[in-house]
Amino acid sequence: MQDQAPRQRGRFSESKKDHPMAGFILKRLLQAVFVVLAVTLIVSFAIRLSGDPAIMLMGGGNVTEQDLQNIRQALGLERPFFVQYLDFLEGMITGDFGKSFMGGTPVSMLIANALPATLLLAFTSLIVSIVLSVPLGVYAAVNRGRWPDQMIRILSLVGLSFPNFWLAIMMVLLFSIVLGLLPPSGMEGPESFVMPALTMAIILTATNVRLVRTSMLETLSQQYIMVARSKGLRDRVVLYKHALRNSAIPLVTYIGLQFGGLIGGIVIIERVFNWPGMGTLAFDAISNRDYPVLQGTITVLALFIVLINLLVDIAYGLIDPRIRTE
Structure with a gap:
């Protein structure tokens, strides 16, 4: 019996060593569950500080306290806060976020109609930003100190200086009112994506270009890059197969973090373009x-942000195995 216990512990420790990625993913999943619970609790509490929905439903006028009390009771607002919150969590597990106070439409239906438009806009902006920032950042790093590098750095600084709402309004003025090339608002077709996606992509690209340039400069100064060049490898192979792959670690992480800010900034962009x-x-x-x-909307957005960050952590662990073993 005494010999079996060490063997079992040995097998357990070996299994952990053999599957470091499984433990890495499990740890991130537990953290994700905690984050979602914290977000839903904070949002559920904070929104109740904004005012009484019964007053909004009555629309002013001659309203008695008994009328307001009847509406609160019909909406279930008379119950204690934590009872309402637990009911919300129970419904969230099954995908039932309740019904809207304004019209009684199921919240899940409203989210199902709105979510594809937001995700399509967000991912389009990210893809455009990556396509623009990676070659520009690499080109700036290769030409460090020369005029292409100076020009790219100046343009990225200008892009960072633009508030997203101001840039969105300028886009509407230029392309819709002055030139008449694009629709000013709404989601009428492929051309409707151009201005909102480009507005968000410009700001993202300005940040990503500087990040790619800095990371590439640090990587290009490493000894293994010099060894690869001394072996006679072509510059394109050295840049994109060796240098860019190692420089991608901070970029992948930051893009995942950007997605959260992208979702937050999308609120303003959607209002300007009536998206x-x-x-x-x-x-x-x-x-x-x-x-x-609001609870259903914020919960779904939080789930997507947590999912993206989880995928970024997994990708980070795959790119650099030291992360998951540590």
């Missing part, structure tokens, strides 16, 4: 004090 997405849905819910809609 029928989650940002518009959340903004209207705040204005109407529509608790179920």
Whole structure:
């Protein structure tokens, strides 16, 4: 019996060593669950500080306290906060976020209609930003100190200086009002994607170019790059197969973090371009004090942000095995 215990512990430790990625993913999943619970609790509490939805539903006028009390009771707002929150969590597990206070439409239906537009806009902006920033950052690093590097750095600094709402308004003025090339608002077709996606991509690209340039400069100074060049490898192979792969670690991490900021910034962009997405849905819910809609919207957005960050952590562990073993 005494000999079996060490063997079992040995097998357990060996299995952990053989599957470091499984433990790495499990740890991140547990952290993700905690984050989602914390976000839903904070949002559920904070929205109740914004005011009484019963007053919004009555629309002013001669309203008695008994009328307001009846509406609160019909909406289930008379129950203690934690009872309402536990009911929300129970419904969240099954995908039922309740019904909107304004019209009684199921929140899941509203989210299903708005979510594709937001995700399509967000991922389009990210893809455009990556396509632009990676070659520009690499080109600037290769030409360090020369005029292409100076020009790219100046343009990236200018892009960082633009507030997203101001840039969105300037896009509408230039391409819709002055030139008449693109629709000013709405989601009418492929051309409707150009201005909102480009507005967000410009700001993202300005940051990513500087990050790629800095990371590439650090990587190009490493000894193994010099060894690869001394072996006679072509510059393109050295840059994109060796240098860029090692420089991608901070970029992958930052892009994942950008997605959270992208979702937050999308609210303003969607309002300017009247984009029928989650940002518009959340903004209207705040204005109407529509608790179920706002709770459902923020919860779904939080789930996507946590999922993206989880995928970034996994990708980070795959690119650099030292991360998951540590």
